[in-house]
Amino acid sequence: xxxxxxxxxxxxxxxxxxxxxxxxxxxxxxxxxxxxxxxxxxxxxxxxxxxxxxxxxxxxxxxxxxxxxxxxxxxxxxxxxxxxxxxxxxxxxxxxxxxxxxxxxxxxxxxxxxxxxxxxxxxxxxxxxxxxxxxxxxxxxxxxxxxxxxxxxxxxxxxxxxxxxxxxxxxxxxxxxxxxxxxxxxxxxxxxxxxxxxxxxxxxxxxxxxxxxxxxxxxxxxxxxxxxxxxxxxxxxxx
Amino acid sequence: xxxxxxxxxxxxxxxxxxxxxxxxxxxxxxxxxxxxxxxxxxxxxxxxxxxxxxxxxxxxxxxxxxxxxxxxxxxxxxxxxxxxxxxxxxxxxxxxxxxxxxxxxxxxxxxxxxxxxxxxxxxxxxxxxxxxxxxxxxxxxxxxxxxxxxxxxxxxxxxxxxxxxxxxxxxxxxxxxxxxxxxxxxxxxxxxxxxxxxxxxxxxxxxxxxxxxx
Numbered sequence: 001x002x003x004x005x006x007x008x009x010x011x012x013x014x015x016x017x018x019x020x021x022x023x024x025x026x027x028x029x030x031x032x033x034x035x036x037x038x039x040x041x042x043x044x045x046x047x048x049x050x051x052x053x054x055x056x057x058x059x060x061x062x063x064x065x066x067x068x069x070x071x072x073x074x075x076x077x078x079x080x081x082x083x084x085x086x087x088x089x090x091x092x093x094x095x096x097x098x099x100x101x102x103x104x105x106x107x108x109x110x111x112x113x114x115x116x117x118x119x120x121x122x123x124x125x126x127x128x129x130x131x132x133x134x135x136x137x138x139x140x141x142x143x144x145x146x147x148x149x150x151x152x153x154x155x156x157x158x159x160x161x162x163x164x165x166x167x168x169x170x171x172x173x174x175x176x177x178x179x180x181x182x183x184x185x186x187x188x189x190x191x192x193x194x195x196x197x198x199x200x201x202x203x204x205x206x207x208x209x210x211x212x213x214x215x216x217x218x219x220x221x222x223x224x225x226x227x228x229x230x231x232x233x234x235x236x237x238x239x
Numbered sequence: 240x241x242x243x244x245x246x247x248x249x250x251x252x253x254x255x256x257x258x259x260x261x262x263x264x265x266x267x268x269x270x271x272x273x274x275x276x277x278x279x280x281x282x283x284x285x286x287x288x289x290x291x292x293x294x295x296x297x298x299x300x301x302x303x304x305x306x307x308x309x310x311x312x313x314x315x316x317x318x319x320x321x322x323x324x325x326x327x328x329x330x331x332x333x334x335x336x337x338x339x340x341x342x343x344x345x346x347x348x349x350x351x352x353x354x355x356x357x358x359x360x361x362x363x364x365x366x367x368x369x370x371x372x373x374x375x376x377x378x379x380x381x382x383x384x385x386x387x388x389x390x391x392x393x394x395x396x397x398x399x400x401x402x403x404x405x406x407x408x409x410x411x412x413x414x415x416x417x418x419x420x421x422x423x424x425x426x427x428x429x430x431x432x433x434x435x436x437x438x439x440x441x442x443x444x445x446x447x448x449x450x451x452x453x
Contacts, residue, residue: 077359078359082357082358084354088350090368090371090372091372100358100368101360104358104359104360148358158357
């Protein structure tokens with residue numbers, strides 16, 4: 001079994017309204033799945049469900065072969081890591097921000113220091129470790145947020161449009177750095193974006209979600225050449 | 240002179256204890272109100288916000304009736320004791336601390352709690368981090384709670400009885416001296432009350448500003 005995540009017949013509701021339906025989706029260990037779709041399509045909802053931050057109305061969601069609902073909530077969340085659209089850094093130094101998740105896990109100080117150094121260097125923020133989060137630029141803050149997620153060495157990395165709030169040149173640079181890192185790191189990652197070009201750059205496969213339905217999963221080339229239906233075609237044309 | 244020291248120390252003691260108890264009740268309850276997602280939350284929040292403007296004399300009346308010899312808690316023999324003043328002042332300060340705690344946490348980015356959980360925080364760790372993040376407005380809540388009790392007179396008078404050497408506090412002493420036409424004494428006590436309030440708020444403000452610069 002090489003799949004890390006298996007989703008079957010998933011339905012998520014909000015205020016009694018269906019917001020996301022996924023009939024079937026498998027995510028292989030080590031792959032990067034990029035999820036694209038228009039705003040409000042349900043992409044972030046899928047990530048929140050995978051992080052167990054919202055509960056599905058029905059369906060099967062398994063992690064490493066075990067239903068997520070049967071796993072201990074905290075133990076499960078400590079196997080994953082979540083990067084939001086905004087960096088959401090705490091009012092503390094960059095070093096403490098990057099080590100925050102390790103502190104939650106009770107990692108000892110020396111190991112924390114070593115891991116924080118390693119990932120701050122990988123993300124190019126090692127010179128900022130002593131600075132307060134409020135003094136960072138948007139791009140620097142998002143790099144810190146990425147380091148904070150990678151430092152946890154998660155089995156599953158969830159990224160919800162992490163670069164949408166930064167300016168275009170910074171975004172290109174961040175995307176290049178991230179796709180290089182992911183191609184070397186082989187970490188199972190789900191990367192949400194509404195930009196197909198970004199999805200194709202980062203993802204091994206791309207999933208298209210439109211109007212709360214998972215429409216198609218395939219390689220970027222397959223999606224472009226053979227859109228599953230009219231909705232997917234129209235979405236691609238709009239891009 | 241020793242009278243004044245005794246009155247001042249008692250004022251500080253009852254108000255600090257009442258503020259501390261209101262913090263122990265108001266901080267967790269305000270957090271629950273801010274982060275909870277349950278039916279009737281808005282109604283409860285509006286009740287707490289109304290409680291922030293509770294008239295001290297009304298609180299004094301209700302607490303006095305409760306602690307009165309024939310009242311439901313009369314057997315405890317607390318009426319006209321410092322403990323009765325602490326109870327009344329706690330009733331006054333708790334909604335202030337609770338309401339301002341809820342407002343402080345509600346002003347944080349609502350996704351912050353999800354981000355903390357997404358980084359593997361337990362519920363306790365998440366709440367602790369949110370308190371840390373909102374520490375400046377939370378300190379303001381504490382100052383407001385203390386301010387509401389150190390300066391109140393109605394409740395202290397009604398449940399304490401302004402008994403010399405036992406339950407006389409600065410505010411009730413000021414009322415007494417004014418009633419007697421001893422305006423100089425009343426003014427001196429008022430100046431003392433203002434100075435104490437200022438010094439305590441100065442200390443808390445310095446802690447608050449230090450937190451801002453960090």
